[in-house]
Amino acid sequence: MRAVSFLLAIVALIALIAVGGALFTVSQTEQALVLRFGEPVVGRGLVTEPGLHYKLPIVENVIYLDNRILDVESPSLEVLASDNQRLEVDSFIRYRIVDPLRFYQSVGGIAGANNQLASVLNSAVRRVLSEANQREIVRDERAALMVKIKEQANLEARKFGVAVVDARIRRVDLPQQISEKVYGRMQTERAREAAEYRAQGAEQAQKITAKADRDVVVLKAEAQREADRIKGEGDAERNRIFAEAFGKDADFFSFYRSMQAYESALKTSDTRFVIGPRSEFFRFFGTASGRNGEEPAPQKK
Numbered sequence: 001m002r003a004v005s006f007l008l009a010i011v012a013l014i015a016l017i018a019v020g021g022a023l024f025t026v027s028q029t030e031q032a033l034v035l036r037f038g039e040p041v042v043g044r045g046l047v048t049e050p051g052l053h054y055k056l057p058i059v060e061n062v063i064y065l066d067n068r069i070l071d072v073e074s075p076s077l078e079v080l081a082s083d084n085q086r087l088e089v090d091s092f093i094r095y096r097i098v099d100p101l102r103f104y105q106s107v108g109g110i111a112g113a114n115n116q117l118a119s120v121l122n123s124a125v126r127r128v129l130s131e132a133n134q135r136e137i138v139r140d141e142r143a144a145l146m147v148k149i150k151e152q153a154n155l156e157a158r159k160f161g162v163a164v165v166d167a168r169i170r171r172v173d174l175p176q177q178i179s180e181k182v183y184g185r186m187q188t189e190r191a192r193e194a195a196e197y198r199a200q201g202a203e204q205a206q207k208i209t210a211k212a213d214r215d216v217v218v219l220k221a222e223a224q225r226e227a228d229r230i231k232g233e234g235d236a237e238r239n240r241i242f243a244e245a246f247g248k249d250a251d252f253f254s255f256y257r258s259m260q261a262y263e264s265a266l267k268t269s270d271t272r273f274v275i276g277p278r279s280e281f282f283r284f285f286g287t288a289s290g291r292n293g294e295e296p297a298p299q300k301k
Helices: 002-022 100-107 112-127 134-140 142-160 176-248 249-267 281-288
Strands: 023-026 030-036 051-054 060-066 070-080 087-099 161-175
Touching: 002 070, 023 249, 030 100, 060 100, 070 112, 070 161, 087 112, 087 134, 087 142, 100 112, 100 142, 112 142, 112 161, 134 161, 176 249
Parallel strands: none
Antiparallel strands: 023 051, 030 060, 070 087, 087 161
């Protein structure tokens, strides 16, 4: 009885293993190849519908392939344009597996396809960009050139069972050494322009300063001339008034001038005179009329 139970358990286990080996699952992002001894099984060799599927255990195996859009990036590539200008180009392509059997037989998998397509992309980029000049590559014809790269890459990629759906040039630059030389020339040119502008500014500043100095000298001279004229007129007017006053009352004029002399000579500072008290300078200190002797009696009218 125990032997029969053990045998049944073994048979059940083998059946379970057989059933498990006969089923496989395909996800939404995959497609599968069912191969029998390396060749696709007729009628069900390609599985594109997601879900649970079957195969014969041991004699058949399943290869899973991605059915999404994949991309391949090319490393920085130096290209010689038609105007002999060297350029560094970064590019990439996007592709889809359209013939899974050919894809599997030619490149084996995604890694092998990426290696092959990177070489295809480099060749297409070199061929297309070598027929265009720098301005067309950088600006004028960039979109058209990417279309040409896509078409040429697609022709080569068909033998791998893939279709190129897009090709793009990400970046176009001058090589490092040439870029440094270009930047050096640009810096030199900008420095020359800056020096020229500074020289022009200094020249204008000197002209403005010279004109301002000349104007200052002229204005001062004119102001001094006008001041001298006005002062001369004032002195003349003063002398005229003094002359009229002297003519009207000589004694008062003499008194007034002496008072001015006293004010100028006898300052609050340290003023010293070595002079006699009866000197002519102090004649008004003795009498109001400034004459020696008695004051004259006022005349009766």
